[in-house]
Amino acid sequence: MPYILQQLLTESAKGRAEHPAVWARGRTLSYRELDQRSNQLAHLLRQRGLKKGDRIGIFFPKAVESLVAMFGALKAGVVYVPLDPNQPADRISYIIGNCGIRALVTIADRYKLLDPAAIPSVEFVVFAHELSEAFQANMIPWSALDGFPATHAPELQATTTDLAYILYTSGSTGRPKGVMLSHQNALTFVEWCAETFDIRQDDHVSNHAPLHFDLSVFDVYNSIKAGATVYMVPDEIAVFPASLTNWIVQQQITVWYSVPSALVYLVLHGRISAERLPQLRLILFAGEVFPQKYLKQLAEILPHVELYNLYGPTETNVCTYYRVDRAILPGMDKLPIGRACANTEVLAVDEQDRVVGVGEVGELYVRGPAVTPGYWGDPEKTAKMCVPNRFQANFEEKMYRTGDLVQPDENGDYYFLGRRDNQIKSRGYRIELGEIEAALLSHTGVCEAAVIAVPDDEVGNRIKAFVAPHQPGSMTAVDMQQHCATKVPKYMIPEVIELWEALPKTSTGKIDRVRLKQPRSLAAD
Amino acid sequence: MTEAGSIKARLMPFVMENAQSKGITKVDDDDSLTESGIVDSLGIFRLVSFLEETFGIRIGDEEITNQNFESLRTIENFVTGKLAAKGEKAASR
Numbered sequence: 001m002p003y004i005l006q007q008l009l010t011e012s013a014k015g016r017a018e019h020p021a022v023w024a025r026g027r028t029l030s031y032r033e034l035d036q037r038s039n040q041l042a043h044l045l046r047q048r049g050l051k052k053g054d055r056i057g058i059f060f061p062k063a064v065e066s067l068v069a070m071f072g073a074l075k076a077g078v079v080y081v082p083l084d085p086n087q088p089a090d091r092i093s094y095i096i097g098n099c100g101i102r103a104l105v106t107i108a109d110r111y112k113l114l115d116p117a118a119i120p121s122v123e124f125v126v127f128a129h130e131l132s133e134a135f136q137a138n139m140i141p142w143s144a145l146d147g148f149p150a151t152h153a154p155e156l157q158a159t160t161t162d163l164a165y166i167l168y169t170s171g172s173t174g175r176p177k178g179v180m181l182s183h184q185n186a187l188t189f190v191e192w193c194a195e196t197f198d199i200r201q202d203d204h205v206s207n208h209a210p211l212h213f214d215l216s217v218f219d220v221y222n223s224i225k226a227g228a229t230v231y232m233v234p235d236e237i238a239v240f241p242a243s244l245t246n247w248i249v250q251q252q253i254t255v256w257y258s259v260p261s262a263l264v265y266l267v268l269h270g271r272i273s274a275e276r277l278p279q280l281r282l283i284l285f286a287g288e289v290f291p292q293k294y295l296k297q298l299a300e301i302l303p304h305v306e307l308y309n310l311y312g313p314t315e316t317n318v319c320t321y322y323r324v325d326r327a328i329l330p331g332m333d334k335l336p337i338g339r340a341c342a343n344t345e346v347l348a349v350d351e352q353d354r355v356v357g358v359g360e361v362g363e364l365y366v367r368g369p370a371v372t373p374g375y376w377g378d379p380e381k382t383a384k385m386c387v388p389n390r391f392q393a394n395f396e397e398k399m400y401r402t403g404d405l406v407q408p409d410e411n412g413d414y415y416f417l418g419r420r421d422n423q424i425k426s427r428g429y430r431i432e433l434g435e436i437e438a439a440l441l442s443h444t445g446v447c448e449a450a451v452i453a454v455p456d457d458e459v460g461n462r463i464k465a466f467v468a469p470h471q472p473g474s475m476t477a478v479d480m481q482q483h484c485a486t487k488v489p490k491y492m493i494p495e496v497i498e499l500w501e502a503l504p505k506t507s508t509g510k511i512d513r514v515r516l517k518q519p520r521s522l523a524a525d
Numbered sequence: 526m527t528e529a530g531s532i533k534a535r536l537m538p539f540v541m542e543n544a545q546s547k548g549i550t551k552v553d554d555d556d557s558l559t560e561s562g563i564v565d566s567l568g569i570f571r572l573v574s575f576l577e578e579t580f581g582i583r584i585g586d587e588e589i590t591n592q593n594f595e596s597l598r599t600i601e602n603f604v605t606g607k608l609a610a611k612g613e614k615a616a617s618r
Contacts, residue, residue, distance in 0.1 A: 086562055088548075236559040236591045239566050243590045265566060269586040427566065459567060478545045485548020490562045493547065 003160040004183045006074040006153070008190070008225040009035055016201065016227040022067050023251070024232040029064045031227070034071065036150035041072025041126070043148035044140070045103065048124055052077035052156070053163065055099050057122075058211065059083040059092065059106040062232040065128035065142070066211055067220065069105040070165075075153035079163045081178070082211040085110055087489045091176065093118040095168050099178050099376045160184040166376055167214055167314050170431050170492070172422060174438025178376030179314045181214075188370040189317040190221045192341045196321070197255070197282060197308075199226040204251055204279075207232045208258040213428075214314045215286060218257050238262070241270035248277060255282045259428025260290035261459045267297050268458070274302055286310035286318060287428030288460040289416065290335060299326055311337035311416065314430070315372040315385065315400050319344050320414060336413035337406070344368040347391065347399075348406050348414065355391065356408065363420060364406045367399040424453040426461045429491045436465065436494065439487035440480060445469050448503045450511045451494060465494035466516055468502050475499070532580070532604050533597060539575050540597065543568055554598045564594060576600075582607040 002008055012021070013035035020028040029037065045056065056078050058069045073080035081101060083092050095101075096119045104111070105126045116122070124138040131141040164183045171177040199205065205223040207230050209215035223230035231251045237243045245266060248256070263285055266272050283298075283305050290309065299307060307324035322338025340346045347355050348362030356362035367389055374382030389397040405417040422433040433451040440449035448468040453461035469475050477497035484493045504512040533554075544552050544563045558564040564572060572594070573584050582604065593603040 236557065236595070239559045239564060239569055240590050240594065242587050243592075246590075261566070269570075269589060271586055478542070481546040482548045485546075490547050490565065495567075 002187065002225075004074070004158050004162070005164055005186055005190075005221060006038075006071055008221055009038070009071050010153075012224055012227040019201070019227060020229045021224060022064050022230050022232070024062055024064045024066070025234055027064050028229075029067070034064075034067055037068045037145060038071035038075055039153045040145040040148040040150050041068055041105075042075035042078075042153050044126070044145060045072065045076040045078055046154045047148070048103065048140075050076060050078050050102060052158070053079060054103075055079045055081055055101045055166065056103045056105060057081045057083045057092075057096055057101040059085060059104055060110050060128055061085045061107075061235060062207070062211065063128065065105070066232075067230075069126075069128070070211075070220070072105075074164060075156065077156045077158055077162070079166060081166045081168070082216075083168075084210060084212050084489060088486050089113045089115065089118075090486055091488065094175060095178070097121060098175075099166055158183070160187065161373075163373075167212055169314050170423075170429075170435045172432040172434035174435050174442075176435070177378060177381060180373050180376055181314075181317075182373060184369050185317065185372060186217055186221060188343050188368065189217065189341070190225060192318075192343060193218060193222045194225060195342065197222070197284075199223065199228055199255060201227045203228040203254045205230045205255045206248070206251075206253045206257065208238065208256070208262060209428075213287075214317055215257055215259070215428075217317060218284070241265045241268070245270040245272050245276065248280070252279045254279050255284075256280060257284040257286070259287040260285045260294075261288065261427045263298060264291065264294045264458050267294050267301065272301055274304055277302060278304070280305050282306050282308070284308045284310055286312070287430075288425040291457050292332065292335060293457070295324070295335060296329060299324060299329055309335055309337060312366075312370075313400075313402055313404075316344070316366045316370050316402075319346055319366045319368075319370060322413060334415060336409065337416050338413050341370075344370050346414065348408055353390065358408055358410050361405055361407050361417060364402045364404045364414065365399045366402060367397065371398065371400045424461045424463075426453070426463060427459045427491060429489075431463070431492055433463075436463065436484065436488060436492050439484050439492075440465060440467055442487060443475075443480065443483045445471065445474050446480075448511065450503055450513060450516055452513060452516055454517075462496075463492065463494045465497045466500055466503055467497055468500050472499075472501050532601050532608075535579055536576075536597065536600060536604075539572070539579075543572075552597060555596050558594065558596060559591065569594065572600075576604060580604055580608060582611060 013031040017032040018030050021031045021034045022029050056073050058080055070080050100121045103124050104122055107128055126140045128142055160183045163180050166178040166180050168176040168178050199222050205219055205228055207219035219230050237247050309322040310318040312319040320338045320340055322336045345367050347365045349365050350356050350362040374386050386398040386400055389399045403420045406414045408414050424431050436451045437449050440446055447470045451465045454464050456462045467480055480497045481493055504515045506512045547562050549561055
């Protein structure tokens, strides 16, 4: 039984050496190539002085080299941090500094966006391509890998509780926070998937989610474990539903995993049909609530495909699942998030610290080896979210508080009701409204700012902001959007920004968000 | 002004508004609109509605592809083609 993630690759490389492991933009790497290239990168990282537990950043749009970087890091005992290639440099630099990234694997086109002075922890940079111009000693072209041993990885004493990767998610106080994930965290999920979904050697597994988003953990590691091929969806195709369907047809995708909003667009505009997608056998979705209306349409259009709703925050990866039952789907008002995955337990706990019964509402707590050890460099936040298990006293153990309010039904399935806080989902992205407010407030001309989510059938939520400048008339909504673009990812930039003289307050002097959600004529009296 | 030129002139303010809201101040004819994030999964349908209204054309789902919407130039070519097809249809009536 594998206990560290890279064993999945070395195992598959033995029996499936010449089979393609990964496809991206028309290029593939066989299992042998991926195994050997990642061995070489691991040796390079070691030779440059990286030690077990050090961090590297992976900062380029998805390519076959993404997997080399991930496995190369793991084989060196190094923790990898996928960095969103489309995020503002300011946020990337913050993350690099926050977890002390010592090396980057990147491409020139992205690296040039970063100011080396803003990322002093970075000692060297590996480019996932050749370098034509003269380069400095700390800039290493991809061909340098050729000089390192390909047939074996460096020696590594690793355990399953070592960190494998850190995924940064939106933080309510204005800065992203790094969720630490161990090999065990990931493998708990991967093993459950292998049992449940039976991914096979001849599967073509899609990778739609970005690599900094934990949906990609399924795509990459389950495909590699099975000796199958993972197909990375090119970013520019993901935007166009009809192109995306054509791509799914051409690549003969058999297993699809994405946020529901991507599937909603395929239902509405992608011209999908059972005739065009006969090879597709499994669709998994997670990250937000799938609107029932569109799920029913999807189930009708693709009657031969098994559908699963997966649920879980980055801190636990998937912790509950529900297999869509077509016999009862037409009469269902709401889709459950289901029940706990193998090797995981979930509890709904009310405000009196009591585990709730059928039909009652509580916050979902998760326990088991899938749960994160915590947030990088933030013991306070970790203590707040990863709390001692008060429901058994035999040994010390942590549970993760999801912040999600749920309700169990008589079958043991849980239903998601909403959040306890200001976290929202838009197109599956997890967003803290507080991070956007902090971005707005960081503009010197802004006096007050508030951000609300406007529920939307197709994308979950749209983001709307209210800003009161110090001097009325001193700025426009577009100015504010441009300012946000330097602070937060594009999917967090408010679609609509209203400028007000002052924001409405509650009796306690706080910004009145309830009134902001009402039409302006009512809110601005 | 050529017809293609006038298409671009009418398209530009809409694209620039979207670009600016993402913090991008300059868009060249061949810049990828998806790579820069000017057109994303939400924005593409706003752009399609804008083109349909502005140019009086009907754009089918099968035409909303990266080939047609990759850059200002490809959109211009696409709209030019749609307008020509529309003109032929009208002329043959």
